[in-house]
Amino acid sequence: xxxxxxxxxxxxxxxxxxxxxxxxxxxxxxxxxxxxxxxxxxxxxxxxxxxxxxxxxxxxxxxxxxxxxxxxxxxxxxxxxxxxxxxxxxxxxxxxxxxxxxxxxxxxxxxxxxxxxxxxxxxxxxxxxxxxxxxxxxxxxxxxxxxxxx
Amino acid sequence: xxxxxxxxxxxxxxxxxxxxxxxxxxxxxxxxxxxxxxxxxxxxxxxxxxxxxxxxxxxxxxxxxxxxxxxxxxxxxxxxxxxxxxxxxxxxxxxxxxxxxxxxxxxxxxxxxxxxxxxxxxxxxxxxxxxxxxxxxxxxxxxxxxxxxx
Numbered sequence: 445x446x447x448x449x450x451x452x453x454x455x456x457x458x459x460x461x462x463x464x465x466x467x468x469x470x471x472x473x474x475x476x477x478x479x480x481x482x483x484x485x486x487x488x489x490x491x492x493x494x495x496x497x498x499x500x501x502x503x504x505x506x507x508x509x510x511x512x513x514x515x516x517x518x519x520x521x522x523x524x525x526x527x528x529x530x531x532x533x534x535x536x537x538x539x540x541x542x543x544x545x546x547x548x549x550x551x552x553x554x555x556x557x558x559x560x561x562x563x564x565x566x567x568x569x570x571x572x573x574x575x576x577x578x579x580x581x582x583x584x585x586x587x588x589x590x591x592x593x594x
Numbered sequence: 595x596x597x598x599x600x601x602x603x604x605x606x607x608x609x610x611x612x613x614x615x616x617x618x619x620x621x622x623x624x625x626x627x628x629x630x631x632x633x634x635x636x637x638x639x640x641x642x643x644x645x646x647x648x649x650x651x652x653x654x655x656x657x658x659x660x661x662x663x664x665x666x667x668x669x670x671x672x673x674x675x676x677x678x679x680x681x682x683x684x685x686x687x688x689x690x691x692x693x694x695x696x697x698x699x700x701x702x703x704x705x706x707x708x709x710x711x712x713x714x715x716x717x718x719x720x721x722x723x724x725x726x727x728x729x730x731x732x733x734x735x736x737x738x739x740x741x742x743x744x
Contacts (some may be wrong), residue, residue, distance in 0.1 A: 482625060
């Protein structure tokens with residue numbers, strides 16, 4: 445436990461999410477971030493589909509999905525400590541740990557865009573929603589392009 | 595998509611969580627519930643450890659973890675539609691689908707206990723927290739005993 449807490453400090457993130465990490469095994473830490481990111485993606489999917497006209501715009505659905513996306517966007521960032529570069533079929537690239545400042549900047553950017561998305565989704569302006577889905581998607585992609593293996 | 599929506603209706607749950615499901619493949623639906631339940635467990639862990647005296651009681655950590663547990667407790671229940679009995683190494687027992695009312699009752703009970711847990715954890719009464727961790731744990735276990743394979 446102490447070892448993992450030391451890893452947490454080494455990463456130097458502001459751990460907004462939780463304190464689950466202190467008891468976790470590296471495998472579970474990897475699974476934790478995968479789970480949070482997967483849930484985020486699953487809830488972003490319907491928003492992207494609405495923005496692309498693949499499913500009808502539904503205000504209530506958009507608002508609920510965006511709220512979950514925003515919630516999930518806060519969870520994964522404590523779960524990239526040193527010592528979790530490998531295991532559980534992680535797609536995380538080594539550059540996450542060699543380029544921490546940029547990784548954190550991209551994570552912060554994504555959280556900011558997703559926060560705006562949740563705000564816009566509570567309204568009824570579909571064009572604004574479409575635009576913000578685009579911004580949020582770009583912020584997701586920027587990190588995936590750089591830091592996630594295929 | 596229409597097929598999955600039909601499954602949703604067939605299950606007859608009140609889908610409090612989200613509308614992610616409409617676009618999901620069965621494999622992803624299974625992964626969805628696994629992810630939400632895994633995150634819930636990871637955040638319940640520190641609360642159980644505090645209750646058992648394995649880690650020191652920390653009010654802020656308890657409150658944050660319990661809040662995430664409560665949030666996660668609302669997500670999985672839309673992701674047990676018919677058609678997701680198999681796949682992705684699911685531990686779900688068939689009885690979930692043959693005994694839907696009892697499964698739903700146990701899920702509701704868990705959510706109620708976990709809601710109380712989040713409330714208690716915002717306070718400073720460690721004995722009350724311990725007691726409610728016990729109640730929440732029992733509610734989790736009741737469902738696992740009946741509906742989850744080892």
